[in-house]
Amino acid sequence: MLMLKEVLYQMLRDARSQKLRTFLTGFGIVWGTVAITLLLAFGTGLKKQMIKSTAGLGDRIGIAWPGLTSKPFQGLGKGRRIRITEEDLIAIRSQVPGLRSLSPEFAGDMKLRYGLKTYPVDVTGVTPEFGGMRNLIPQAGSRFINPIDMEKQRRVLFIGNKLAETVFQKEDPVGKTVILNGSPFLVVGVLMPKNQDSSYRGRDHDQAFMPTSTYRALTGAKYVSNFVFQPAKVLEMKAVSNGVLTSLSRRLRFDPADKEALSVWDTTEQFQFFEVFMLAFTGFLGIVGSLTLVVGGIGVSNIMNVVVEERTKEIGIKMALGARQRSILTQFLMETLLITGSGGVLGLLISFGICSAFPKLGLTDYVGDPQVSPVVALITTGILGVIGLLAGYFPARDAARLDPVVAMKL
Amino acid sequence: MATRHEEIRADRPIIEMVDIRKVYDTGKVKVEALKGIDLSVAKGEFIAIVGPSGSGKSTLMNLIGCLDTATGGEFRIGGELVKGLSRDQLADVRNRRIGFVFQAFNLLPQISAAENVAMPMIFGGVPAKARKERVAELMEKVGLGDRMEHKPTELSGGQMQRVAIARALAMNPDIVLADEPTGNLDTSSGGDIMGVFLDLWKQGRTLVVITHDMALARRAGRIVEIRDGRIVRDAAVGPEEGAASVSAAAGAHVQGLASTAEQAA
Ligand SMILES: Nc1ncnc2c1ncn2[C@@H]1O[C@H](COP(=O)(O)OP(=O)(O)OP(=O)(O)O)[C@@H](O)[C@H]1O
Ligand SMILES: [Mg+2]
Numbered sequence: 001m002l003m004l005k006e007v008l009y010q011m012l013r014d015a016r017s018q019k020l021r022t023f024l025t026g027f028g029i030v031w032g033t034v035a036i037t038l039l040l041a042f043g044t045g046l047k048k049q050m051i052k053s054t055a056g057l058g059d060r061i062g063i064a065w066p067g068l069t070s071k072p073f074q075g076l077g078k079g080r081r082i083r084i085t086e087e088d089l090i091a092i093r094s095q096v097p098g099l100r101s102l103s104p105e106f107a108g109d110m111k112l113r114y115g116l117k118t119y120p121v122d123v124t125g126v127t128p129e130f131g132g133m134r135n136l137i138p139q140a141g142s143r144f145i146n147p148i149d150m151e152k153q154r155r156v157l158f159i160g161n162k163l164a165e166t167v168f169q170k171e172d173p174v175g176k177t178v179i180l181n182g183s184p185f186l187v188v189g190v191l192m193p194k195n196q197d198s199s200y201r202g203r204d205h206d207q208a209f210m211p212t213s214t215y216r217a218l219t220g221a222k223y224v225s226n227f228v229f230q231p232a233k234v235l236e237m238k239a240v241s242n243g244v245l246t247s248l249s250r251r252l253r254f255d256p257a258d259k260e261a262l263s264v265w266d267t268t269e270q271f272q273f274f275e276v277f278m279l280a281f282t283g284f285l286g287i288v289g290s291l292t293l294v295v296g297g298i299g300v301s302n303i304m305n306v307v308v309e310e311r312t313k314e315i316g317i318k319m320a321l322g323a324r325q326r327s328i329l330t331q332f333l334m335e336t337l338l339i340t341g342s343g344g345v346l347g348l349l350i351s352f353g354i355c356s357a358f359p360k361l362g363l364t365d366y367v368g369d370p371q372v373s374p375v376v377a378l379i380t381t382g383i384l385g386v387i388g389l390l391a392g393y394f395p396a397r398d399a400a401r402l403d404p405v406v407a408m409k410l
Numbered sequence: 411m412a413t414r415h416e417e418i419r420a421d422r423p424i425i426e427m428v429d430i431r432k433v434y435d436t437g438k439v440k441v442e443a444l445k446g447i448d449l450s451v452a453k454g455e456f457i458a459i460v461g462p463s464g465s466g467k468s469t470l471m472n473l474i475g476c477l478d479t480a481t482g483g484e485f486r487i488g489g490e491l492v493k494g495l496s497r498d499q500l501a502d503v504r505n506r507r508i509g510f511v512f513q514a515f516n517l518l519p520q521i522s523a524a525e526n527v528a529m530p531m532i533f534g535g536v537p538a539k540a541r542k543e544r545v546a547e548l549m550e551k552v553g554l555g556d557r558m559e560h561k562p563t564e565l566s567g568g569q570m571q572r573v574a575i576a577r578a579l580a581m582n583p584d585i586v587l588a589d590e591p592t593g594n595l596d597t598s599s600g601g602d603i604m605g606v607f608l609d610l611w612k613q614g615r616t617l618v619v620i621t622h623d624m625a626l627a628r629r630a631g632r633i634v635e636i637r638d639g640r641i642v643r644d645a646a647v648g649p650e651e652g653a654a655s656v657s658a659a660a661g662a663h664v665q666g667l668a669s670t671a672e673q674a675a
Contacts, residue, residue, distance in 0.1 A: 009520050317516045320477060321577070322505020322533040324498045404477045408516065 008338070021303055026343045028296025029384070033347025034354075036289030036380050041355055041370035043282045049368025050274055058134045060234050062241050063200060063265045065226040070260040074253060082252055082261045083223040086212055092251060096243035100232040103130035104224035106215045107201060112208065113179040114167050121163065122201060123180065123208045124225075125215025131158070133230045135194060136204060142174045142189040145211050149188075153213040155180075158189035160205035183218060185210070200226075200265070237268045290383060296343070297387035304336050304395035315399050316407025325400040332399050336392025337385070344384040348377060422489050424584050424616050425451035425474060431482035432469050432639075443469040445639040446483070451585075451618065456611040458627035459620045461636035467620045468589055470636065474618060475508050475587050476500045488584050505534050509578025513590035515570040517562040523573045524549060524558040530580045548576040552606060568599030575606055586610065588619040592626060604629060 066082040086104050093102055106125035111118050130136070131144035136158065138144050149156050157178065164173045164187075173187045196203055215221060231240035241264055242256075249256040308315070315328055355370045432444040443466045451457055461467050472478040473485060476492060479500075485492045488507055495503065509530075510516075517526045524545045531541045549555050552572035554565075562570055571591060578586050588607070592600030604626050607617055611631070621627050628647060635643035 313516075314518055317518065318529070318533070319501065320475070320504060320510050320516075321530040322501050322581070324501045324533070326498075327533060405472050408477075408512075 021299070021306070022339075025296060025299035025303055026339070026346075028292065028299050029340055029343030030347040030350065032289055032293030032296050033344050033380055033384065034350050035292055036286060036383065037348060037351035037372055037376055038354060038370065039285030039289055040282065040376040040379065041351065041372045042368075043278055043285070044373055044376065045368035045370040047274070047278055047368070048371070058228065058230075058267060060237070060268045061133050061228050061230045062237065062244070062267065063226060063228050064244065065263050066224075067260045067263055069254050069258055071255045071258045073255045073258070076253060080254075082254055084227070084248065084252065085222060086216070086224060088248065088251055089224070089227055092244065092247035095247040096240060098231050098233065098236045098240045099229060099243065101129040101133050101230040102227065103127040103133065103229075104212055104227045105130070106212055106219070106221045107225040108215075108219060108221070110181045110208075112167065114176070117167075119163075119167060121180075121208050122206065123210065123215070124201070125212040125221070126209050127212055130209070130228060133228050134204070136209070137192040137194070138189040139192045141172075144189050145209060150211045150213050153217050154211065155183060155185045155214055155218075156188045156210060157185045158209040159187060159191065160203070160207045161191045161193050162203075162205035163208060164190045180208075181218065198267075234268055237266055241266060293383055293387050297340070297391040300336055300339055300388070301391035301395060303339070304332060304392055305398070307335070308332065308395045308399040311399075312402060312407045315402055316404050316409075319402070319404035320408060328400040328402075329396045332396035333389065333392045336396070337388040340384050340388035340391065344381065348372070348380065423450040423452045424488055425449060425618075426486040426489075427473075427483065428485075429483040430470075430473060430480045430485055432466070432473065432478075433481045443639055444473075444480070447639075447641055449634065449641065449644075451616065453584075453616055454611075454614050456607070456617045456631040457619070457634055458630035458632070459618065459634050459636060460622070460624065460627050461642075465636045466639045467636055469639075471587060471589050471618070471620055474585075475510060476503045501533075505530055506581055507584040509575075509581070509583040509586040511571065511574050511578050511586065511588035511591045513593040515562070515567075515574050515594070517570055517573055517577075519562050522559045522561055523554065523565065526562065526573055527577045527580055530577060534581050536581075544580060545576075548579055549573075551579075552576045566599070567595050568602055571595065571599070571603050572606065575603070575610075579610075585616045585618060588617070590620055590622065592621065592623060600626070 066084050069076070069078050069080045069082065072078050084104075089102055089104050093099065103126050108123055110121055110123045112121040113119075126145065127150060128145050128147055131138075136144060138158070139161070142158075144158050145156060148154070157180070159167075159173060167173070167178070168176065173190050176187050177184050178187060179185070191205055193205065196205075201207075210218075229240065229244055231237050245262060245264065246256050248262060249258075254261040318328065352372055355372050359369050427447050427449040430444055430447040430449075431442070434441040434443055447470060449470075459467050459470065469478075473480050474487070476487065476495075477500075479492065487503065490503070492500070492503070504510075517523075518529065527545045527548055528541050531544065536544070546555070546558070549558050552575055554569060554572055554576070557565060557569060557573075562573065565573065571594075574591075575586075578588075586607075591607075592603050595603060600623070607619060608629060611617055617630075619626075619630065627633050630647060632646050633643065634641055
């Protein structure tokens with residue numbers, strides 16, 4: 001109790017006698033903390049934002065389009081069109097290990113009539129799994145296409161939120177009947193608004209989705225426009241993608257190395273690049289911040305050396321009164337930790353302040369909101385602790401090793 | 411604390427020095443500050459150490475106080491051999507057995523008088539409650555019961571030295587060591603401080619006090635005179651003939667070493 005009080009008192013006194021030096025050092029620690037914390041925080045925010053907008057397209061999926069063969073294969077010439085049926089896809093499903101979801105897409109333009117008005121609409125026939133893969137989340141009170149819709153070829157529609165606004169304005173679309181290419185359809189779901197930064201057939205909020213079975217019955221379509229698949233584990237994307245390619249090439253007889261016969265867009269690729277980029281970025285900023293902290297630490301160590309010199313007499317007196325080396329060592333270590341600690345706390349507070357003020361700047365859509373995660377705070381605290389200990393240890397050890405007689409004479 | 415005093419056999423002196431030597435090696439020159447000191451102090455004695463400047467009084471004091479170690483000879487404090495003790499063991503001996511009073515008071519300036527007195531007890535691991543009681547008791551004893559919360563700078567020299575004495579007594583040490591305790595005080599406060607020492611002596615304390623002031627030394631039970639690193643006189647001061655013997659000693663002092671040595675014998 002007395003010790004702690006005395007340590008606090010000493011710290012204030014030393015800070016006062018070394019105003020400029022303390023200020024500069026404190027500034028170093030505060031700045032280093034702010035640098036590390038903010039950098040890590042912005043990194044976290046940016047990453048979250050990136051995932052969020054990428055997730056608009058889908059949850060780490062692969063998208064494949066059939067095309068024309070560009071290589072001859074087993075006596076078959078090039079320039080052959082590859083046609084994939086829903087049955088082909090169902091057949092290869094079990095052949096690809098690690099494949100979690102797979103959905104064909106049958107796409108076409110249709111005329112949607114509601115009341116007296118008619119609208120041109122992009123319509124896609126998909127399976128229930130499609131919703132999960134592509135993050136088509138239904139608004140409250142509505143749903144996506146389900147397996148019974150599929151089985152019974154129900155004429156149901158899941159529509160994009162913007163399309164819903166255009167057609168129904170203020171009305172609730174769910175439960176309404178619309179006429180699609182002459183057939184009545186029941187609207188069962190409306191898309192929850194989402195951030196979508198990329199697409200391959202217009203934004204989801206403008207589209208309408210129905211079961212593949214219904215679509216095929218309605219249009220007589222045989223071949224899929226493209227299909228979407230998702231591995232069970234993100235890291236297995238490459239393997240699953242290759243598996244799909246191999247199985248299909250065997251079934252439809254084309255060269256698996258033929259990039260044009262079946263072109264695959266791996267949406268996790270940009271994500272992987274981003275991961276690497278963020279790692280490098282965070283690493284760089286982390287190093288800059290840590291170096292600042294180290295410089296601050298050297299400053300603290302410097303101050304403590306002066307402090308020990310100034311207080312040599314006091315140390316001698318304490319030794320005469322029976323202070324063991326460890327008491328002296330602890331006292332100076334605690335003092336150093338207090339200086340670095342206060343600088344660190346101040347730095348963390350400033351960082352929190354900046355992070356909570358940031359959303360008001362309106363930059364969220366571009367860089368996300370910085371977040372001081374517990375991990376970030378913990379890392380910063382850890383680095384500060386190590387620096388404080390190192391900065392304090394050597395001056396403190398020098399103090400503890402003083403000769404009491406010599407020390408008291410000063 | 412009582413048990414520790416029982417450890418010391420009644421007939422065993424608290425301080426036993428045999429042929430103690432101290433050489434300061436400054437690299438260039440070697441200074442022989444003590445050249446073979448034999449000194450024995452029994453429990454309850456009050457010794458004044460006198461001698462000219464540079465004679466080795468403070469050096470001897472530092473050795474007795476375990477602040478420094480001898481370069482030769484054997485020194486026991488309370489029967490415990492000091493030679494070969496580690497720094498922390500020496501710190502413990504200082505904490506438990508010795509109470510220091512310095513010429514420059516050596517109080518810690520940022521904390522209150524009471525906190526200064528408590529300091530040795532913190533190092534000695536005395537629990538907070540017991541510490542508090544003991545501080546109050548000691549401050550009362552040195553007549554500063556109403557100055558507990560004062561900072562040293564808010565006290566007079568004499569008061570500061572009283573706080574230092576209270577601090578020296580905190581761990582109930584075997585011996586109180588004072589190096590020129592009145593050196594920084596005027597005659598009247600110096601006399602006061604001497605009065606406190608005499609009270610302590612009456613209560614059975616063992617005291618070793620260095621002083622330049624013969625008038626003060628004369629009031630102790632025994633005077634040890636050092637010259638050039640050697641004890642040249644070690645004589646008891648009889649209560650009645652105290653004044654006479656000291657004035658004789660003072661005379662001898664002027665006449666020279668030979669006669670002083672004779673008197674000591
Ligand atoms: N740390 C040291 N290094 C070298 N020589 C020292 C040291 N301390 C004391 N001395 C020398 O040892 C001798 C005795 O010194 P000491 O301080 O014991 O004298 P003293 O009797 O206390 O003198 P004073 O009455 O002036 O305080 C002196 O010659 C002094 O110069
Ligand atoms: Mg001296």
